[in-house]
Amino acid sequence: MSLYLRFLEDHRRRGKETISSGDLAALGGTTSAQVRKDLSFFGSFGTRGLGYSVAALSHRIREILGLEREWRVIIIGAGKIGAALAQYRGFAERGFHVIGVYDVDRAQIGKSLNGLVIQDESAMDADIARLKPDIALIAVPAEAAQALLDRVAKAGVRGVLNFAPTPLHAPEGVKLRSVDMALELEILTYALVGSQH
Amino acid sequence: MSLYLRFLEDHRRRGKETISSGDLAALGGTTSAQVRKDLSFFGSFGTRGLGYSVAALSHRIREILGLEREWRVIIIGAGKIGAALAQYRGFAERGFHVIGVYDVDRAQIGKSLNGLVIQDESAMDADIARLKPDIALIAVPAEAAQALLDRVAKAGVRGVLNFAPTPLHAPEGVKLRSVDMALELEILTYALVGSQH
DNA sequence: TATATCTTGTGAAATCATTCACAAGCATCC
DNA sequence: GGATGCTTGTGAATGATTTCACAAGATATA
Ligand SMILES: NC(=O)c1ccc[n+]([C@@H]2O[C@H](COP(=O)([O-])OP(=O)(O)OC[C@H]3O[C@@H](n4cnc5c(N)ncnc54)[C@H](O)[C@@H]3O)[C@@H](O)[C@H]2O)c1
Ligand SMILES: NC(=O)c1ccc[n+]([C@@H]2O[C@H](COP(=O)([O-])OP(=O)(O)OC[C@H]3O[C@@H](n4cnc5c(N)ncnc54)[C@H](O)[C@@H]3O)[C@@H](O)[C@H]2O)c1
Numbered sequence: 001m002s003l004y005l006r007f008l009e010d011h012r013r014r015g016k017e018t019i020s021s022g023d024l025a026a027l028g029g030t031t032s033a034q035v036r037k038d039l040s041f042f043g044s045f046g047t048r049g050l051g052y053s054v055a056a057l058s059h060r061i062r063e064i065l066g067l068e069r070e071w072r073v074i075i076i077g078a079g080k081i082g083a084a085l086a087q088y089r090g091f092a093e094r095g096f097h098v099i100g101v102y103d104v105d106r107a108q109i110g111k112s113l114n115g116l117v118i119q120d121e122s123a124m125d126a127d128i129a130r131l132k133p134d135i136a137l138i139a140v141p142a143e144a145a146q147a148l149l150d151r152v153a154k155a156g157v158r159g160v161l162n163f164a165p166t167p168l169h170a171p172e173g174v175k176l177r178s179v180d181m182a183l184e185l186e187i188l189t190y191a192l193v194g195s196q197h
Numbered sequence: 198m199s200l201y202l203r204f205l206e207d208h209r210r211r212g213k214e215t216i217s218s219g220d221l222a223a224l225g226g227t228t229s230a231q232v233r234k235d236l237s238f239f240g241s242f243g244t245r246g247l248g249y250s251v252a253a254l255s256h257r258i259r260e261i262l263g264l265e266r267e268w269r270v271i272i273i274g275a276g277k278i279g280a281a282l283a284q285y286r287g288f289a290e291r292g293f294h295v296i297g298v299y300d301v302d303r304a305q306i307g308k309s310l311n312g313l314v315i316q317d318e319s320a321m322d323a324d325i326a327r328l329k330p331d332i333a334l335i336a337v338p339a340e341a342a343q344a345l346l347d348r349v350a351k352a353g354v355r356g357v358l359n360f361a362p363t364p365l366h367a368p369e370g371v372k373l374r375s376v377d378m379a380l381e382l383e384i385l386t387y388a389l390v391g392s393q394h
Numbered sequence: 395t396a397t398a399t400c401t402t403g404t405g406a407a408a409t410c411a412t413t414c415a416c417a418a419g420c421a422t423c424c
Numbered sequence: 425g426g427a428t429g430c431t432t433g434t435g436a437a438t439g440a441t442t443t444c445a446c447a448a449g450a451t452a453t454a
Contacts, residue, residue, distance in 0.1 A: 002383045006364055020431065027364060032431090033413055040433060048432040049420040065383050066390035073382075080284055084277040085378070090362055094379045135385060159385040161378075165287055167203050167224060175388040177381055181282070181358070182291045184374055185270075186199040186262050188332060188356040191372040193263035217401065229401090230443055237403060245402045246450035400451080409442070419432075424425100 001038070001061055003028055008058045020051035070095050072133040074157075076148055077140035078103040078111070078118045081163055085137055086113040096135070100127055128155040135159040142166040149176070198235070198258055200225055205255045217248035267292050269330040271354075273345055274337035275300040275308070275315045278360055282334055283310040293332070297324055325352040332356040339363040346373070 007027040011019050021032040021039075028035070039046070039057075042064055046052045062068050073096050075082050085091075086101050102121040103109055111118050119127070136152045138145050138160060145164035152160065153171040162168055162178040170176035204224040208216050218229040218236075225232070236243070236254075239261055243249045259265050270293050272279050282288075283298050299318040300306055308315050316324070333349045335342055335357060342361035349357065350368040359365055359375040367373035 001387070002380045003364070005383075006362070006377075006380070010364060022431085031413065033415095033434095034411090036431090036433065037412080044433065046432050047420065048418075049422090049430045051431065064387070066386040067383060071382070071386060080281040081278075084281045087277055088378070090379050091382070094383070096379065096382050134389065135382065159389050161381055161385060165203070167200075167207055173392075175385055175392070177385055179376060179378060179381055180203075181285070181376060182287050182293065183199045183203070184358055184376055185268070185288070185293050185332065186202075186264060186291070188358060188372055188374055189263040189268060190198065190261070192331065192356050195372070219401085228443070230404095230445095231441090233401090233403065234442080241403060243402050244450065245448075246400045246452090248401065396454090398451105398453085400449105402447105402449080404446095405444105407442105407444070409440105411438105411440070413438070414436085416434095417432105419430105421428105421430085423428085 001065060004035075004038070005058060005061045005065070008054050008061070012054050012058065017054055018047075018051040019054055019057075021046070023051075067095055070097055071135060072097055072099050072131065073135045073137060074098070074100040074102065074124075074128070074133045074152075075137045075139060076102050076121065076124070076152070077138065077144075078105075078108045078113070079139060082137075082139035083113055085139060086116055099131055099133060100124075125151070125155045128152065128157060133157060135161065138162045138164060140164060149174075198262060201232075201235070202255060202258045202262070202264075205251050205258070209251050209255065214251055215244075215248040216251055216254075218243070220248075264292055267294055268332060269294055269296050269328065270332045270334060271295070271297040271299065271321075271325070271330045271349075272334045272336060273299050273318065273321070273349070274335065274341075275302075275305045275310070276336060279334075279336035280310055282336060283313055296328055296330060297321075322348070322352045325349065325354060330354060332358065335359045335361060337361060346371075 004024060007024055021035040024035045025032045045056060045060055075086050075098060078101050086098055098116060101113060101116055101118045102124045103118050104121050108118050109120050136157045138148055140148060142164040145162060145166055146168050149160055149168055150171060153174045159175045165180045165182055168176060201221060204221055218232040221232045222229045242253060242257055272283050272295060275298050283295055295313060298310060298313055298315045299321045300315050301318050305315050306317050333354045335345055337345060339361040342359060342363055343365055346357055346365055347368060350371045356372045362377045362379055365373060
């Protein structure tokens with residue numbers, strides 16, 4: 001679904017007003033029947049003979065994904081990757097607003113990233129209670145990740161995106177996803193060794 | 198498979214020598230039968246009544262994934278995310294060696310990241326021909342991504358990991374994967390809006 | 395050695411996902 | 425308005441994956 005949204009935005013930029021399931025399939029590397037099945041799960045909003053209205057379908061998918069509202073995000077760990085994420089414009093463009101960045105390192109605390117001051121992580125629990133962020137990004141060393149996940153979960157955060165390359169266990173009621181870049185590379189190498197027999 | 202490897206390493210750190218399919222399943226959130234089917238696809242290396250040897254299974258999976266050799270990696274775009282990736286220790290730990298970083302920005306070229314000097318991207322094609330990197334990480338603005346993918350593919354790179362949030366089309370014979378962090382957040386929000394009816 | 399207890403490896407069954415195929419709907423053109 | 429050309433939405437067929445269920449191998453214990 002998120003991918004379809006990317007394709008639709010791409011298509012809109014090219015000035016097209018409608019798109020057929022076949023076009024979407026070609027972009028996504030699937031079949032037109034697949035695309036239609038996926039979309040029909042949420043209702044039917046295409047026009048026969050014409051395809052889907054790019055604007056209408058985008059809007060509907062944004063609704064389904066919950067992107068019609070703004071989301072508050074905090075970042076834990078202001079190291080190399082945390083700092084990059086804090087300054088990433090792509091988040092705000094899609095409705096994700098970074099409202100806080102935390103670290104334990106005295107040398108980091110107080111520094112400003114894009115107008116956002118790095119806070120002492122001891123202030124985090126109180127801030128979460130007050131500002132009620134929806135999602136936390138965990139960008140700390142692997143050893144510290146599970147403890148922080150438990151801590152933000154307890155404080156009331158319901159979604160977590162983890163960047164530490166370690167298996168984590170999410171407490172009940174918390175949605176967890178992990179981005180593991182070394183793992184992505186491993187999937188690539190598997191494909192590479194596989195393709196040369 | 199890569200995930201199983203993570204679990205095994207985790208388990209080894211805890212001092213365990215064997216692990217059962219049930220344990221692996223619990224870690225991965227699947228069933229024991231699933232794990233056994235996955236592993237049996239590549240042969241049978243468990244011991245009945247005991248489980249799998251953590252060391253032997255790790256080794257076998259590393260073999261299957263092609264991690265028993267070293268891989269050469271270049272990074273294109275030395276911006277915020279490119280710089281973070283260039284300094285990331287986790288890659289070298291898993292056998293991925295960054296041998297070059299490229300940018301167009303005069304202000305960036307010549308700077309050193311962890312002992313790695315940022316090169317002018319006009320030198321890139323010659324370097325690829327000479328050093329034969331296996332994988333390129335693309336960390337440039339979305340508009341520039343497709344052109345660079347085509348360019349490194351032509352120069353002989355066979356695997357690409359893309360960080361730009363845009364749909365790319367890989368030329369024949371090139372394995373492409375993309376990491377899209379805003380998309381990861383969208384998947385989280387979908388789960389969040391879904392779970393509250 | 396005999397017995398009890400685990401856990402793998404794997405056919406068979408059940409479930410889930412994709413593809414096929416086509417009636418029905420809409421737009422366009424004559 | 426009627427014929428023509430596209431494209432959707434969706435049952436039915438096919439294909440893939442997951443789960444079930446259990447025989448057979450391995451260890452441990454006495
Ligand atoms: N650098 C990358 O490109 C990259 C890529 C993929 C994954 N990662 C992972 O992301 C994590 C961070 O990587 P990095 O390169 O930014 O490391 P880093 O050392 O630059 O930054 C880690 C930061 O976390 C802070 N920290 C440690 N414990 C903390 C706590 N309890 N609360 C708050 N802050 C705490 C540290 O003070 C430090 O500033 C690691 O797990 C790493 O494996 C990094
Ligand atoms: N910053 C993040 O945390 C983050 C997160 C996810 C995705 N991304 C994506 O990663 C990409 C880079 O993001 P960033 O934040 O590092 O941006 P950035 O502006 O800091 O860095 C981009 C760099 O690419 C260089 N560049 C541009 N064209 C180039 C070319 N043809 N060849 C070589 N280098 C070129 C620029 O000079 C610049 O240094 C973007 O597509 C962004 O959407 C960034």
